[in-house]
Amino acid sequence: MKSSKYYLSPFSQTLSSLKKGDIVVLMKGITKRFPGVIANYKIDFDLRYGEIHALLGENGAGKTTLVSILYGIHQPDEGEIYVYGKRVHFRSPRDAIRMGIGMVHQHPRLIDTLTVAENIALSLKDAPFINPVPNVEELIKEYSEKYGLKVDPKAKVWQLSAGEKQRVAILRTLISGAKILILDEPTTSLSPPERNDLFEAMKALVEEGASIIFISHKLKEVLGISDRITVLRKGRKVGTVSAEESSPELLIKMMLGESKPMSIGLGLGKAKDQLHKVGHKVGKKILEVHNLYVLGDRGEVAVKGVSFEVREGEIFGIVGVPGNGQRELVEAIVGLRKALKGVIRISGVDITNKGPLAVINMGVAYIPEDRIKYGLVLDLTIAENLILKDYRRPPFSGRIMLNTSYISKWCLDLMRRYDIKTPDINTPVKYLSGGNLQRVILAREFSHNPKLIIAFRPTYGLDVAATEYVQKLLLQEKQRGAAILLISEDLDEIIELSDRIAVMFEGKFMDIVPAGRADAERLGLMMMGVRFHEEDKDTCGKSL
Amino acid sequence: MKKIRIRVERVYEVPLWLRIVIPIIAILVALSIIAIIFLIQGINPIIAYAEIFHDAFLTTYGIKFNVVKLIPLLLCSLGLSVAFKANVWNIGAEGQLLMGAIAATWIALFKLKGYPSYIVIPAMYVLGFIFGALWALIPALLKAKFEVNEIITTLMMNYIAMKLVLFLIYGPWRGTTTWKYPITDEFPAEAQLPLIPGTLIHWPSLLIALILVPVIYLFLKRTKIGYEISVFGLNPNAARYAGINKTKVLVIVMLISGGLAGIAGVGEVAGIHHRLRYPSSISSGYGYTAIITTWLAKLNPLLLLPTTFFFGGLLVGGDVIKIDLRLPSSVVYLFNGLILTSLVSSDILLRYRIRLLVVGEEDDKCHS
Numbered sequence: 001m002k003s004s005k006y007y008l009s010p011f012s013q014t015l016s017s018l019k020k021g022d023i024v025v026l027m028k029g030i031t032k033r034f035p036g037v038i039a040n041y042k043i044d045f046d047l048r049y050g051e052i053h054a055l056l057g058e059n060g061a062g063k064t065t066l067v068s069i070l071y072g073i074h075q076p077d078e079g080e081i082y083v084y085g086k087r088v089h090f091r092s093p094r095d096a097i098r099m100g101i102g103m104v105h106q107h108p109r110l111i112d113t114l115t116v117a118e119n120i121a122l123s124l125k126d127a128p129f130i131n132p133v134p135n136v137e138e139l140i141k142e143y144s145e146k147y148g149l150k151v152d153p154k155a156k157v158w159q160l161s162a163g164e165k166q167r168v169a170i171l172r173t174l175i176s177g178a179k180i181l182i183l184d185e186p187t188t189s190l191s192p193p194e195r196n197d198l199f200e201a202m203k204a205l206v207e208e209g210a211s212i213i214f215i216s217h218k219l220k221e222v223l224g225i226s227d228r229i230t231v232l233r234k235g236r237k238v239g240t241v242s243a244e245e246s247s248p249e250l251l252i253k254m255m256l257g258e259s260k261p262m263s264i265g266l267g268l269g270k271a272k273d274q275l276h277k278v279g280h281k282v283g284k285k286i287l288e289v290h291n292l293y294v295l296g297d298r299g300e301v302a303v304k305g306v307s308f309e310v311r312e313g314e315i316f317g318i319v320g321v322p323g324n325g326q327r328e329l330v331e332a333i334v335g336l337r338k339a340l341k342g343v344i345r346i347s348g349v350d351i352t353n354k355g356p357l358a359v360i361n362m363g364v365a366y367i368p369e370d371r372i373k374y375g376l377v378l379d380l381t382i383a384e385n386l387i388l389k390d391y392r393r394p395p396f397s398g399r400i401m402l403n404t405s406y407i408s409k410w411c412l413d414l415m416r417r418y419d420i421k422t423p424d425i426n427t428p429v430k431y432l433s434g435g436n437l438q439r440v441i442l443a444r445e446f447s448h449n450p451k452l453i454i455a456f457r458p459t460y461g462l463d464v465a466a467t468e469y470v471q472k473l474l475l476q477e478k479q480r481g482a483a484i485l486l487i488s489e490d491l492d493e494i495i496e497l498s499d500r501i502a503v504m505f506e507g508k509f510m511d512i513v514p515a516g517r518a519d520a521e522r523l524g525l526m527m528m529g530v531r532f533h534e535e536d537k538d539t540c541g542k543s544l
Numbered sequence: 545m546k547k548i549r550i551r552v553e554r555v556y557e558v559p560l561w562l563r564i565v566i567p568i569i570a571i572l573v574a575l576s577i578i579a580i581i582f583l584i585q586g587i588n589p590i591i592a593y594a595e596i597f598h599d600a601f602l603t604t605y606g607i608k609f610n611v612v613k614l615i616p617l618l619l620c621s622l623g624l625s626v627a628f629k630a631n632v633w634n635i636g637a638e639g640q641l642l643m644g645a646i647a648a649t650w651i652a653l654f655k656l657k658g659y660p661s662y663i664v665i666p667a668m669y670v671l672g673f674i675f676g677a678l679w680a681l682i683p684a685l686l687k688a689k690f691e692v693n694e695i696i697t698t699l700m701m702n703y704i705a706m707k708l709v710l711f712l713i714y715g716p717w718r719g720t721t722t723w724k725y726p727i728t729d730e731f732p733a734e735a736q737l738p739l740i741p742g743t744l745i746h747w748p749s750l751l752i753a754l755i756l757v758p759v760i761y762l763f764l765k766r767t768k769i770g771y772e773i774s775v776f777g778l779n780p781n782a783a784r785y786a787g788i789n790k791t792k793v794l795v796i797v798m799l800i801s802g803g804l805a806g807i808a809g810v811g812e813v814a815g816i817h818h819r820l821r822y823p824s825s826i827s828s829g830y831g832y833t834a835i836i837t838t839w840l841a842k843l844n845p846l847l848l849l850p851t852t853f854f855f856g857g858l859l860v861g862g863d864v865i866k867i868d869l870r871l872p873s874s875v876v877y878l879f880n881g882l883i884l885t886s887l888v889s890s891d892i893l894l895r896y897r898i899r900l901l902v903v904g905e906e907d908d909k910c911h912s
Contacts, residue, residue, distance in 0.1 A: 336784060357787030366785070374785040377778045388775065388786045397768050404766065 020050040023085075024180060024211050025070065025101075030079035032065055039065040040076070043237045045230060047180065052202060052212045054222040057232035057255055058463045063215045066232070067182045070213075071103045072096040083180070102178025104186055108169035112158035116140065116151050120172045136175075143171050147201035159297040161322035170198070174205075181205065181212045185461075187221055192491050192524040194321055199225050217255075217463055219248050231255055255464075282499075283312030285348075286452050286483035287333070292342035294328040301340070302328035304507035310452070310483040315474065317498030317515075318487045321527050325507035326487050327369065330456050333485070334366045335359040346452060360389055362452070365445035365482075369456040375441045378430035382422060383411040385429050386444050418443040435466035442473055453477055453484045459493060471497060491520055491527070505529045563894060567840060570890035574882040578875070587869055595868060596861035606860050608743045611750065612816070614856035616641065616808035616827065618753040620834035621852055622760045623804030625843045629764055630797040631777035632687070636680060636698030638831025639705035640802040642823055643679040644672035644809025646709060649717065649728055649820040652735030652813075661734040665748065668735065668810050676806020677799040679705065684798035688791040694798075702831070706823040713820055727821040737815035746815025752807060761845040773797060805831060828859065829877065836884045855880075 018024070025047040032040040040062045047053050055063045068074045070081065072090030081088050083099050090096045093103070110119050117140055121132040137153040144150055149167040157165065166186060173181060183202075187195045202212055202225060216222050222229055223243060231238040231254040238254045287310040296302030302325040310316040320326055331337035333344055335356040344352045346362045359366075368374035376385055387407055390396045395406050411425060420439045422432060429440060438458070445453070455474060459467040474497060478484055488494050494501055495518050503510040503526040510526040522532065579589035600606045620637040627634040648668040656664045683697035710726075719729040737746035764770040776783040776793045783790065812826050813819065820826070837855050841847035862876030 334785075335787075355787065356785060357789075360787050368785060373779075374781050377775050377782050379778045380774065384771070384774070387771075388782065391768055391771055400767050400769075402766055402768060402771060 018049045018084075018209070020048075022049040023047070024049050024083065025213075026080075026082040026085075027066070027070065028080045028082075030066065030069060030076045030081075032062075032069060032074060032076050038235050040069070041235045042079075043232070043235075045237070045240075047211050047213055048228075049211055050206050050209065051227040052206055052214055052225055054226035054229045055213060055215045055232065056217065056219075056222050056229055056251060058217060058465065061232040061255075062235040063232055064184060065235075067103065067184060067213060067215065070096070071101060071182060097176065097178070100177065100179040101182065102173035102176055102180070103182040103184065104166070104169045104173050105184050108165045110157045110165055110168060113156065115154055115156055116160075116168050117153040119157055119168060120153075120175055123172050123176055139175050140171060143174055147171075147174070147197070147204070149197070149201065155298070161327060164323050170201075179210050181210055182215070183212060184215045185217070186214075187216065187218065192520070192527070195221070219251055222251070223248065282314050283481065285309050285311050286346065287485060288343075288345040288348075289329075289333065290343045290345075292329070292332060292344065293340040294325070294332045294337060295340055296325070296328050302507050303332065305342070306504075306507075306509055307342075308502060308509070308512065310485050312451070312481050312483050313478060314500070315478050315484040315486055315498045317494040317501045318485070318504050318509075319491055319494040319501060319523060319527060320489060320504035322489055324504050326456075326504055329504075330366075330369070330454060330485075330487055333359070334364065334454060363448070363450050365450035365453045367441055367445055367453070367455045367458045369460070369487075371437055371441060376429055376437060379428050381426050382415065382420065382429055382432075382440060383407055383425055385440055386411050386414055386447075388444060390444075390448070414443040414447055435462055435469075438462060438466060438470060442470065446473065446477060449480065450477075450482060453482050454487075455484060456487045457489070458486070459488075459490070489527075491523055495520060495523070503527055566890050566893050567887060570886040571883055573890075574879065574886045577882055578879050581875065581878070582869075582871075585869075585871060587871075592865075592869055596864045597857075599864045599868075600857035600860040606857070608745065609860045609863075610853065610856040612744045612856075613830075613859045614852045615746070615749045615753055615811055615815075616830040617834050617837055617852040617855055618757070618848055619749070619808035619811070620805045620831055621838045621841070621848045622753070622756050622845055623801035624834055624838040625841070625845050625848065626760060626764065626773065627797045627801040628838060628843050629770075629777050630773045630793055631780075632684075632794060632797050632801075633695045634680065634683075634698050634798065634801045635695055635835065636683065636701050636831070637801070637805040637808075637834050638827060638829065639698070639702035640676040640679045640805035641809035641812070641827050641831050642702075642705040642709050643675040643802075644806030645813040645820060645826050646705075646712065646809075647671040647675035647806065648735075648810040648814045649712075649731075652731040653717070653728060656735075657732060659734065664735045665737065665814070668814055669748075669752070669807055672806040672810035673803035674806070676809065677803035679806070680798040680802025681795065684794045685791075688794045709820060709823045709826070713822070717820060719819070728819045731814060731818045735814060736818055737811065739815070744816055746811050749807070749811030749815055756804070757845050757849060764845070769793075769796060805834075828862075829880070833859070833880055836880060836887070839884065839887060 023046050025045075027043065027045040030040050030043045030045070031038070043062070043066055045055075045066065055066065057063050065074065069076050070090075072093045072095050075089075075091070081090070083101070088095070088099065090099075096103075111122070114122070115133075117133045117137045120140060121136040124132070124136065140151065140153040147170075149171055151160075151164055151167050151171065155164075157168065160168065170183070170186065186198060199221075202214070206212060214222070214226060223246065226243050228240055228242050229246060229251065230240040231251060233255060241250070241254075289309070290307050292303055292306045293301060294303035304325070306325075306329060308316065318326060318329075328337060332339045335351065335354060335358060338353050342352070343350060346359070346364065349362065351358050351362060372378065377388070387396055387402075391402060395403055396410075397403055408425065414420070415422070415425070418439045420432075420436055420443065422436070429437060432440070453474070458470050458474070462470065471493070474484060474486065486494065486497060495515065498515050498518075500512055500514050501518050501523065502512045503523055505527060506529065510529070510531060513523075526532070575593065579593075582589040582592050598606075600610055620641060623640075624634055624637060648671070651664060651668045651671055656667055679701060680698070683692070683694045683701065686692035686697055687694045713726045713728060717728045719725070719727055721729055737748055739745060740747050762770075764773065772783070772788045772793055773796075775786065776788055776790065780790070783793070808830060809826070812830075817826060833855055834852075837848060837851040840851045858879065859876065862873055862879075865871045865875050866873045
């Protein structure tokens with residue numbers, strides 16, 4: 001690998017003498033306590049040279065804690081770690097990186113105001129002191145092409161979508177020359193074809209002598225790519241199995257324990273199935289978007305002439321690889337971004353460029369892509385977060401004052417209805433878990449029977465049970481008669497939930513297909529810009 | 545051999561006692577740094593502090609003066625707590641205070657000269673509020689429309705206000721009965737604020753400040769606008785998402801903040817000096833000291849009472865330093881600066897915890 005120019009491994013000797021199957025990482029009896037919880041309890045884990053070892057488990061099972069310990073972010077309370085047979089005590093990720101361990105976080109830690117190349121240059125210890133960026137840009141291009149991880153090295157990180165940031169983080173680790181890679185849910189923001197590309201890259205890396213820890217809660221992926229699978233539940237290790245000898249049923253049993261029903265995690269649960277089968281009584285047009293053009297952060301035209309409508313009792317799904325104009329489209333509809341051209345109507349009222357308040361007043365619920373950034377004020381209490389869109393009107397407030405007694409009563413009611421768990425209603429929401437945070441947003445947005453729901457990646461980063469809950473709520477709302485616009489890059493989710501599906505690519509809709517005729521493989525190709533004609537003769541929007 | 549290793553960890557839940565103890569420690573640290581200066585000057589710091597403390601907090605004379613200084617500090621701090629809550633860093637209370645002083649002078653000597661005090665005094669407060677508020681409105685609009693950093697604009701506008709006062713007292717408003725000194729004529733009796741007998745405490749200003757303490761508290765906690773200010777201050781993105789108007793929030797917090805500083809300025813010229821004079825005589829840095837008292841009170845208006853009382857005492861103590869200890873008064877500014885610095889940096893102790901670990905040396909080899 002060319003990276004050796006920048007990274008001279010202190011243990012290259014050790015590496016060259018390793019053969020497939022040798023243990024490179026050994027973690028013995030790892031225990032880690034956080035205030036009030038035992039995140040890891042006596043976990044044994046080992047990673048072999050040249051393997052992909054999946055860590056599987058629900059949110060909160062302790063996967064991230066375990067790899068954070070290996071990466072030096074946390075120090076174990078008990079237990080021993082050996083890397084290449086040597087006992088190590090990592091004080092910080094710096095120590096881990098020195099040993100050739102690289103981690104790609106679920107939420108990549110990048111500096112927003114710098115470019116992609118600058119971010120990567122920062123992490124390269126041996127990059128030239130003066131003017132390192134051009135060299136790094138070359139490297140990025142080389143690696144991008146090699147592994148099919150497309151990014152613009154000159155783009156500023158804040159302009160990137162979540163998916164693009166993930167790619168940068170992966171490239172950064174690769175370029176730093178890590179030989180032991182930790183990928184924390186790397187596929188969350190990737191489209192199926194991109195995910196396949198990533199898997200190809202992972203396989204290539206393993207061939208070249210890397211060893212990979214792959215964290216996921218998606219069974220299909222884990223079974224498809226891994227050599228071995230370790231399942232964690234509630235901070236404890238359930239077991240390690242080889243991929244050949246395991247099955248989805250076995251893994252689910254291991255993940256959830258014997259008590260839980262089998263339906264969870266295997267596509268739609270029973271309740272959801274019933275909801276879905278209720279025929280769809282499509283009603284009036286609620287959202288109409290006509291020939292919409294929207295600029296992106298870089299001043300480029302991100303949405304190029306999109307038209308569609310969403311009717312009562314219908315879920316309209318938009319699927320696409322992140323960064324193809326979905327964010328700009330959604331922000332234009334909810335009034336957070338100016339439309340360049342075109343018309344947006346809600347219930348026949350033109351709300352184009354009228355600002356977010358006009359949209360809220362039309363009875364629109366919006367579940368934002370980035371919950372922490374837009375959906376919540378982490379330092380405020382649950383009650384204060386629940387009234388974020390309602391505080392203006394009676395009975396929540398009078399002309400000047402907030403009606404605190406009504407607010408706390410209403411808040412307790414919502415917490416019960418949406419099963420939000422908290423020790424105290426005055427707890428700042430920053431202490432809630434990811435699933436509960438999403439429930440706070442759902443409770444707020446759905447409590448007034450909105451006529452239009454815009455759900456932007458509503459299950460992003462949630463575990464199986466929480467995902468199930470969110471999807472069920474969306475189907476309930478649809479049955480009630482809400483018009484729902486669902487935007488996601490998760491093709492399975494879009495196909496499961498939507499009545500009609502649009503595929504977005506480079507700012508345009510490739511096609512709009514009814515869910516009955518949707519074919520995952522075809523949609524996946526369309527997400528990459530492959531166009532199909534009626535007679536199935538394809539002209540490529542992009543060379544493959 | 546055993547080695548001791550220091551580890552810094554993020555702390556998420558801070559117990560209440562720690563939140564009280566750490567600021568106190570920060571103040572003690574600042575006090576001990578000043579103690580070194582006392583020592584260099586050949587003054588025993590313990591005796592010096594005892595004297596300052598005694599004079600400022602334990603004598604009637606000291607407390608009287610303490611309250612005089614508390615009035616402008618409390619008024620400015622109340623305003624700043626509103627602005628800081630919105631994460632708007634108004635460093636311009638000093639200039640806004642001076643604009644209030646200019647407004648009072650204009651009413652007293654020119655606009656309403658000869659009117660009875662029940663007209664002149666309310667008019668001074670109202671116009672003082674308006675002048676201070678308008679002075680703060682300029683940075684608010686610059687920030688709302690052009691994203692200009694308010695820290696710089698508010699700070700710079702302090703200097704403009706100071707020069708404006710100088711221009712007035714050297715130029716058009718220079719007194720006719722003042723032997724050409726750069727001060728205005730004395731305010732007529734109707735424009736002088738009533739005092740609590742035997743003190744310099746202009747009680748109307750004190751009353752306004754004390755009434756405003758619970759009012760501002762409720763304003764921030766219980767009103768719709770107060771809620772918008774909190775949301776905007778803590779997460780501007782969420783504020784936009786919720787349809788909260790950024791310009792409205794910026795304008796409201798700066799109007800309140802500047803207006804209250806303006807009222808403080810009215811109190812100083814109409815209550816104590818009875819004329820417009822050198823900016824540094826009107827305000828001994830109240831607008832800046834208020835930043836510290838507000839920060840120390842964690843933006844809570846109710847906690848401003850103890851913090852401004854404490855700092856009022858320190859300013860009185862500054863007089864002790866000047867007169868009894870014969871040190872330059874700049875020591876007081878040095879002290880204020882040190883307190884703010886150590887308070888701000890002590891915040892990090894609330895967010896991180898330092899742990900000492902004892903480890904065996906043999907474990908260390910593989911990564912050293």
